[in-house]
Amino acid sequence: MSNLPYEPARIEPKWQAFWEEHQVFAARPDASRPKYYCLIEFPYPSGAGLHVGHPRSNTALDIIARKRRMEGYNVLYPIGWDAFGLPTENYAIANSVHPAKVTRDNVNHFRRQLKRLGFSFDYSREVDTTDPSYYRWTQWIFLKLYEHGLAYKAEMPINWCPRCKIGLANEEVVAGMCERCGHQVTHKVKNQWMLAITRYAQKLLDGLDTVDFIEPVKAQQRNWIGRSEGCEADFAIAGTGEALRVFTTRPDTMFGATYMVLSPEHPVIERFAQRIENIRDLRAYREQAAAKSDFERAEMQKDKTGVEVVGLKAVNPATGKEIPIWVSDYVLMGYGTGAIMAVPGHDERDWEFAKAFSLPIVEVVAGGDVTQQAYTEIDDGVIVNSGFLDGLSVKQAQEAMIAWLEQRGLATRKINYKLRDWVFSRQRYWGEPIPMVHCPVCGVVPLGEDQLPLLLPDVESYEPTDSGESPLAAITDWVNTTCPRCGGPARRETDTMPQWAGSSWYFLRYCDPHNSRAFASQEALDYWMPVDWYNGGMEHTTLHLLYSRFWHLFLHDIGLVRAPEPYARRTSHGMILGENGEKMSKSRGNVINPDDLVDEIGADAFRVYEMFMGAFDQAIPWSMSGARGARRFLERVWRLQEMLSGPEDAFSPGLRVLINQSIKKVGEDYERMKYNTAIAQMMTLVNAFYEQGGVSAGDLKALLLLLSPVAPHLCEEIWLAQGFGGYIHEQAWPSYDEAYLVDDAVEIAVQINGRVRARIMVPSDLGREAGEELVRHAQVAPLLEGKQLVKCIYVPGRLLNLVVK
């Protein structure tokens, strides 16, 4: 056996079949053992097949899952398919195949590819978001959201391609252009389903303090939610008895508000259309702004445009003076109140606008030169030209101004968030049907829970209609239905849910994937949740990760899940780039196909290379020769079988310290996702085995146990072939002996004034005080000849630094 060459093509399929046949990785609830839930983002089964990026995340958590099992945990490491989505639908349109068939084929392809890599997934718990037995519960959760007032309909602008005449998802808009035809994307207002995620803004923010997420994820989510504290204040509209409400974070600068700006869509414009002398200009400006794409708006950023509202004036409540009102597209209807008080002296945008239209600029915070640029410093500014606020610091003035306004009923404290409500409608076929009916008598009526799942009907064509409606709108016998409330004729909602719907709760379904009475049993949820470790891409931080936290917080609030937060720990992997350092893509011709790689070097070497290639959280270019190096390492491990002699239960004396160090380091490195240094340590260990010229069975066993989470097939094979007893996946994770982490004697550096001048061997237990005696050491004393010793620093086991004159 030991003379056979290392042949992954023979070994790997054998062990994959063994694991499957014996259901080694099937997770079963077991109250007697602690549970551990490892999760990777379930893949979108694209037609292109597995990308080398998938195994990076999968292997990383496979290592954790396998290590946890060896540590005695009951591990859940599931896999599934996030299978609704546009590429499948577009492929179906182009090739006239049913998207369900495309999905089935792609899933089969993906599953086969994943199985070849030997991940310890529990395939008996597979979920598929396009399966009616799954999306039934996606629809059910939507009904719950609706029931609790978190799903509502609203007129919302969507991305619109005027050439294709269809609505586009954000993902389909590339640099402001239509992904399909390249035309500029504009906006069109449509009635859309929305989810009120903004009502959870504070909870989403607070929850971040309770979870172990890597810092960049927390920072990005906080940034995205964008909390800002300030107040809303009323500016009277002269001669009308009405007021314009603004949001500001700088009430301290109110004396410097020399004009107001409204968003072009602000309702006050139409309300006072009769009084406004240039209403036509304002309407024209509004239409022009609406036709602009986001891309164009961003391009225009430098040049402020706007129109004065002639015939209306506002009153600055601080100064009592009348100030002009302008309209400009730099004020957004979607944030705050859609109106601002402009303080050109202390806000860059207002300053530019004031310069462009020759509006007055007043300095109210001293310290800058407001004729040259806006002075926005808040930490050491002093208020001037501001009546009763003069002389106060910015911070003091903020409080004083709010108090003053509150007393007069002109302002209230207010917290705003940048986070927007979630547009939950897509005018598409391949998504979950929204279980709602439009009744001419009762209005919008939800389907009863007993009506679920609302199945996606077969259609002739998956093309969106000319009007931008979903293809479902054309299926009259599906659309026409009866109202669940009054029984009269009614129409079904024809929009479908976005791809983010199914992925917002899939980790809950994994706990109890075949349950037909609930999305998961309370018992299963209580046992498995929360997810202990979730790894995924940074690109999902502000969409999927935030959305799924929102759904989970909601399910917690209505008593369906125990903990508020679904994920205890979140980490992220870096992208794998092509050999040329560019993103892998078909068009760049730098794609590495995982199947080819398994054929060439084997799954274990593939896994080792992906973990060894660099820091786990960083983007890194592929290297084919580096991958072959991983294969070479495993060959060396394999050949250790030829140099095996000695007892099974003991380490070779000369290797005892290194093996103990390796057990400690590899275990700790896995936990910190420092896979590259863990593997480097094992390479060092193997090099030492070769230098010694032979290994004991005990040495080899230790190495195999450490390596088995990364290269499981190879380690199972050697373990079995050498008759080490049982299977390696049943073994306990090795422990190390503190007493053998350092050698009896260590080499230290001797420095003179910080420069290394000698190396000497000293007992490793030599204390800091005793170390100072080393100045009399035979190799040290000569270095001090003719010099005066000023200071002596001995760092045990490290170095001796002698400061001399």
Added chain:
RNA sequence: GCGGACGUGGCGGAAUGGCAGACGCGCCAGACUUAGGAUCUGGUGCCUCCGGGCGUAAGAGUUCAAGUCUCUUCGUCCGCACCA
């Protein structure tokens, strides 16, 4: 502009304030072999008058000691972006 990550050999990268470059790739030399993308051995930061000197984007500082800590400057990548 705001937020985040980062800058170390030819390349990927190591380094609780304590011997910079572990480990791997590549390259060089040799061994074995009827040239093979196999394996093994040795070497591989730069300069050198062979004593040593210089080296972690640049500059300053703290320290017995700085890749690591502090400040300044330059540069790269990612996310958000007219958010009042």
